[in-house]
Every structure is written in C-alpha cells, then in structure tokens.
Amino acid sequence: MSKSVTCRCCMARPPDKDLKTVYTTLGTSEVYADMVKDCFEIHMSFGMCAADSGICDVCITRLRDACDFKHQIQRCQRQFQHLAALIQDSTTTKVKEEVTDLDEENGIYFLDLKEEASDLDEMGAIDDDKNLADILGFGTVTVKRKTDKKLIKKRNLRINKTHEKKSKSQLKISLRTLSQIKMLKPMPTIRFTNENSKHKNNIDNLLKNSNCTPFLNKTLSGIVCAYCKETHPNIDKLRTHIKETHSNDELIDKKKMDKNNLSVKMDITDLSCNACGANFDVIDNLIKHLSKEHEVKFYSDIHNYILEFKLTDSEILNCALCNSTFETFKMLLQHMNGHYRNYICEICDLGFINKHRLKNHQRTHEIGDFQCSFCDKVFTTRVRKMCHEKYTHNSSARYTTNCPHCEQSFTSYYQRNRHMFKEHNAVAASYRCNICDKTFILKSKLTAHIKKVHLMERNHICPECGQGFFIKQSLDEHMIKHNGERVYKCTVCLKAYARKKTLREHMRIHNNDRRFKCGVCSLAFVQKCSLKSHMLSNHGVTLAEYETPKTVSSP
Incomplete structure (x- = not known):
C-alpha cells in the first residue's frame, strides 16, 4: 500500500490491507467492504482516487468485534423467541371433549356439552330485571326475586377461592415443555479479547x-x-x-x-x-x-x-x-x-x-546520496553512512569491552579479539577451515577465506584486462595499473606512487620502522620482502614454511 494514503475507516493510520480483497482468517474468508455493508448498512464507493480502498489493522480488529457482536445478538434473539414459543404452548387452554355413544346406523358422534353457570349469573339476572322495570316505566314497582340463601353463600365462597388462586400468580408448565426447556443448551458467555x-x-x-x-x-x-x-x-x-x-x-x-x-x-x-x-x-x-x-x-x-x-x-x-x-x-x-x-x-x-x-x-x-555528518564522504545508502559514522568517527559507541590480559578497552569484539591475538598471542574464539585446517578468530573471516581461496569467487572483473578480484577494493587498486597516475608523493625523497598503501610502506624506510622480525635470529627489517630473502638465504627456510605451525591466522 502507498504510504501517502490513509485508512478509509479512521483517516489516521496508513492502510495495511485492501477493503475489496478476500482474506482468510482462522479458516473464514473476509471481505472488509462487505462486512461494513452487512454490519452498518454503509455502501463504500471506490475509484475516486488511486489506492482509496485501504484499511488499517486497528480498524480491522474493531470491525471484526462489531460483526461478532451483531451475530451474537441475532443468535440470542432466535433462542429467546424459541423459548417464548415453548412457554406460550404450555399455557394455552385445552378443551376436553367426551364421546357418548356411537350410532351404528349413520356413524355420527354425539358430544355432551357441559354447561356451567357463571359466578355472576345471579347478579346479572337481578340487574336485568331492574333495567326492564325502568324501560316499562314501573319505577315504583318493587321487583322481587326468590333467592336461595344457601346457593348465594356457596357462590361467594367459590368466588373468594378463585381470587386467592389468581393472587398467587403461579405459572403452570407441562412436563413435556419443562423437559424441552432443560434440553436447551445454555447460551455461552462470549468475551472478546483484543490482541494486546x-x-x-x-x-x-x-x-x-x-x-x-x-x-x-x-x-x-x-x-x-x-x-x-x-x-x-x-x-x-x-x-x-x-x-x-x-x-x-x-x-x-x-x-x-x-x-x-x-x-x-x-x-x-x-x-x-x-x-x-x-x-x-x-x-x-x-x-x-x-x-x-x-x-x-x-x-x-x-x-x-x-x-x-x-x-x-x-x-x-x-x-x-x-x-x-x-x-x-x-x-x-x-x-x-x-x-x-x-x-x-x-x-x-x-x-x-x-x-x-x-x-x-x-x-x-533506499538509494540516494547520504553524506557523513562528520566528514565529506557520501554514501549510496543510509546504512553504509551509519556504519561509517559508527566505526570511523565512533559517534554512537555506548559500551566497551576490556582485554582480559591488559585491561585495555575496545568498542567492539573484533577489535578486542584482534588485539588479544597480536599482543598476547591468545584467541578468544577460533573457527577452523575444514579444507586446509587454517583457523580464524572471526566466523566472517572464515567465510571470506573459503569463498576467496577454495571456491575461487571473483565477482569483480577488470573491464580493461578481464582479471577477476574477490572484493571491489582489490579491483580499484588494480585499476591504477591501467590509469598509470602516481598521485601519492613522498615528502622526504619526492618519490611518487600510484597507491597510498605503497607510500605508507615506503615511509617506514625514512622512519626506520623495522616491524618484520626474524623468528630465528631476531634480526628486524623494514619490508616483508627483505625478511623473506633473509630467511631463505641465512636459515634455509621460507617464511611460509616457518609460519606453518602457527594455526591461527591474523584477520
């Protein structure tokens, strides 16, 4: 999704998914535009601008919760209606019919209808007599009706019992309805848990x-x-x-x-x-x-x-x-x-x-021009610029590690391990090559060794002579041969060199820097080639043969 487009549902966050696309979540297919229409009856229009159908993860979660809540209410409503129908069936008045005799000649059934007097029939008859007297104009005429005192007393007693039964308001449910209610599964309590x-x-x-x-x-x-x-x-x-x-x-x-x-x-x-x-x-x-x-x-x-x-x-x-x-x-x-x-x-x-x-x-x-904050160097990616600033200018070094032999501090494992190997002839960790048994203090050095020496990787090819190199830096140094420009000049003897590395080696002569020491007679030399010649002519062994017992290689 484009970063310039926002979510259609909140207009606050960048979109993560498309409203019109079908997604599968926990085995269920989802189309978020259809879910909005089904839940809220909102018809969303698309095509007004580019990439206008995005929705973020937060809105997707809220939409799922709303749809699940709607479906929960619908399920509860159906179960409630079913339960109400069962209760209504149990309270319906049923008429009992009795069959007397069967007329064998015409096959007709005769039903005996039981007629019972209402509790208010006697009072109703008295009222009807009074109304009739008023209609006929017999206002002064006293209407007498023969009543049975025992019958009235019995009727009043029956009326009182009926009122007592109604006051209790008990609901009668048949055994069949009760068994069906017990068979109904209780509605589970649904709780929605968010992702956090x-x-x-x-x-x-x-x-x-x-x-x-x-x-x-x-x-x-x-x-x-x-x-x-x-x-x-x-x-x-x-x-x-x-x-x-x-x-x-x-x-x-x-x-x-x-x-x-x-x-x-x-x-x-x-x-x-x-x-x-x-x-x-x-x-x-x-x-x-x-x-x-x-x-x-x-x-x-x-x-x-x-x-x-x-x-x-x-x-x-x-x-x-x-x-x-x-x-x-x-x-x-x-x-x-x-x-x-x-x-x-x-x-x-x-x-x-x-x-x-x-x-x-x-x-x-991201490809572009990223300039170092401390010098004029420009890098093609932001990561290369940050690595340069960290390891060259040491701007973000937060922690240090000490050498266990001399307590000297370093800002990286690599610097500490290299110091331990060179100064104390100790190895913090070793990685052995399975082909030539050479050992390295870093796994990355072992990987580079295998690719360069045993796999003969040469991915950087010179366009002039076709010679291949393992790293680009070697190709850049090689290209000086074809350019022929000697830009690095010695300030003492004015000799010029094409490579800065060669000039540094040359300056050791003027500084009398004899760093290459013979392991047999302790005689020191300025250049490594001089040491090789000395070992071969005076001790009868090459420098490589002399260094073979040393299994650990300097990075």
Whole structure:
C-alpha cells in the first residue's frame, strides 16, 4: 500500500490491507467492504482516487468485534423467541371433549356439552330485571326475586377461592415443555479479547509456569534486566536478581504495549515446567505441554513475538533453534529474524519479527546520496553512512569491552579479539577451515577465506584486462595499473606512487620502522620482502614454511 494514503475507516493510520480483497482468517474468508455493508448498512464507493480502498489493522480488529457482536445478538434473539414459543404452548387452554355413544346406523358422534353457570349469573339476572322495570316505566314497582340463601353463600365462597388462586400468580408448565426447556443448551458467555491482552496472557502464563528468564539486551558489559534495565555480568546472576527483586512485577504493561515494536527476549537454558519438572528444548513444546497437561490458557491465533536464546559464558553464541554460531549478540539477533517471519520484506523476502524492524530494514533499500555528518564522504545508502559514522568517527559507541590480559578497552569484539591475538598471542574464539585446517578468530573471516581461496569467487572483473578480484577494493587498486597516475608523493625523497598503501610502506624506510622480525635470529627489517630473502638465504627456510605451525591466522 502507498504510504501517502490513509485508512478509509479512521483517516489516521496508513492502510495495511485492501477493503475489496478476500482474506482468510482462522479458516473464514473476509471481505472488509462487505462486512461494513452487512454490519452498518454503509455502501463504500471506490475509484475516486488511486489506492482509496485501504484499511488499517486497528480498524480491522474493531470491525471484526462489531460483526461478532451483531451475530451474537441475532443468535440470542432466535433462542429467546424459541423459548417464548415453548412457554406460550404450555399455557394455552385445552378443551376436553367426551364421546357418548356411537350410532351404528349413520356413524355420527354425539358430544355432551357441559354447561356451567357463571359466578355472576345471579347478579346479572337481578340487574336485568331492574333495567326492564325502568324501560316499562314501573319505577315504583318493587321487583322481587326468590333467592336461595344457601346457593348465594356457596357462590361467594367459590368466588373468594378463585381470587386467592389468581393472587398467587403461579405459572403452570407441562412436563413435556419443562423437559424441552432443560434440553436447551445454555447460551455461552462470549468475551472478546483484543490482541494486546492475548500477548500479555501468553507471556504472563509462560513466566508463571516455567523457568524462562526475560532480558532486555546482551551488551559488551553484560546482560540487561528486562524489568529495571540493570546490567548483570552473566545469566545466573540475572536469574537471581529477578527472583529476589521482580518476583511479583509484571513484565508487560498492556496500556503501554506497542505491537509494532513488540519483542520479548527469553533465555530458555535448561527449560522446564514448574508444575511437573518436565524438560523441553523450545518454548513451543512447553506451551503444548502446559495447555494439554495443566490446562493453562494460551492463544495461538496471534503472531509469536517471543525470541528464544540460550545464553552461556562462552564467547561464541549459539542459536537456540538451529546450529548456527555467531561472535556477537547483534549478529545472532539479526539471524533470529529468519525464524520469526511475522512481516516479510517485499523486495528481498527477508522476514522480521515486528513492523518496526521491517521498516528499519526497508531503509537499506533506499538509494540516494547520504553524506557523513562528520566528514565529506557520501554514501549510496543510509546504512553504509551509519556504519561509517559508527566505526570511523565512533559517534554512537555506548559500551566497551576490556582485554582480559591488559585491561585495555575496545568498542567492539573484533577489535578486542584482534588485539588479544597480536599482543598476547591468545584467541578468544577460533573457527577452523575444514579444507586446509587454517583457523580464524572471526566466523566472517572464515567465510571470506573459503569463498576467496577454495571456491575461487571473483565477482569483480577488470573491464580493461578481464582479471577477476574477490572484493571491489582489490579491483580499484588494480585499476591504477591501467590509469598509470602516481598521485601519492613522498615528502622526504619526492618519490611518487600510484597507491597510498605503497607510500605508507615506503615511509617506514625514512622512519626506520623495522616491524618484520626474524623468528630465528631476531634480526628486524623494514619490508616483508627483505625478511623473506633473509630467511631463505641465512636459515634455509621460507617464511611460509616457518609460519606453518602457527594455526591461527591474523584477520
């Protein structure tokens, strides 16, 4: 949907779906324009402008609730009418007919009609006599009527009993009607639960019935508590902190919940059920167990926003859902999006757990001119500009990690690991190549090694000579051969070079920078080529043969 168009039902949010398109939700087909017409008798017109048939997720939820409420009222009305009809049938007066004798000659039935005098017949006869006297003009004539005192007394007694029965107002229902009423199923109480309440219910029940540990983030300083944002050095201390401090606190506030940016990180190391102690590998199996064995309520008709991790004290982070390994928590977090494809990028088909991450990713596809805020460099994408500013100008470095040998601080795992390898000959993590047994301190370096050396990937081709290169930077350096321009000049001896790297190597001669040291006799040289010649001529071995026992390669 276009970002410039708003929802037709609220005019406040961008549309997420189309009013005229058929969607399937929980096995039921929905056309939102037809639902508006059926529920509110509103006929929506389309075609007045481009993309005028959008509706947002919030309005879709409210429309579903309104339609369900209307159908609930209709069902209740039908059941009420059926119940009223049964009660009316039970109170209808029935006339009893009696058959006397059958005339065998003509086959005619004779019915005896029982005639009973009304309670007011005697009083009515007296009134009729008075009226007749008035009509005939016998106003002075006294009309006498012979009455039976015993009959009048009996009639009055019967009238009083009738009034007593009417005053009780009891409803008589036949046994047949009563049995039909009992067979009617009671109308279930229907409660509509919004999506935020469902998410809160799932997370609260999961924390209450298992040993899951929520956390906010994992940084170079430690693991951040999801309740109070306090940082702890490892997951065991975080569990102890939560148990002692936040045992009665709620993790999610339903009023402040933002579904577009919702994600809950859970540590599921040694995951188990609190009720029976059963162990599980992932949260899905735990939820099935709690629902079936302990009758704990979970909603399955919503997206899953719970990210699962198995945090350890190791430098290498393992994915809890597959066998992938990563050096940093940020790389693992990016990988987890592939397991939670709640929202899909239409350009590259990558999945993301919530809309916020999808929108951040979509910025990487924006092509333009993005200038660095600190220097004059211009980048084609916003992501490249942000990476340049972070790692070159260090503008957003928030955390540091220290070397365990000398306490020197670094702003990234890569810088710390490289320092440990070069200065202390120690390796924080190692990744071995299965082909040549070479070892690397970063998995990304191992991947690049396999592609470059063993798979011989050469995707960057020189347009002049056709030579291929693994990275574009190598191609750019190669193109200097064809251009032939020497723009980098030494300020001491005025020698010019085509590459800045070559000029830097040349400046070591003037600075007497002897960084290449012989491992046999400790003689140092300015250039590496000089060391190679020395090793071969004086010690009878090549530099490569001498360095073979060293299994770990510098990045």
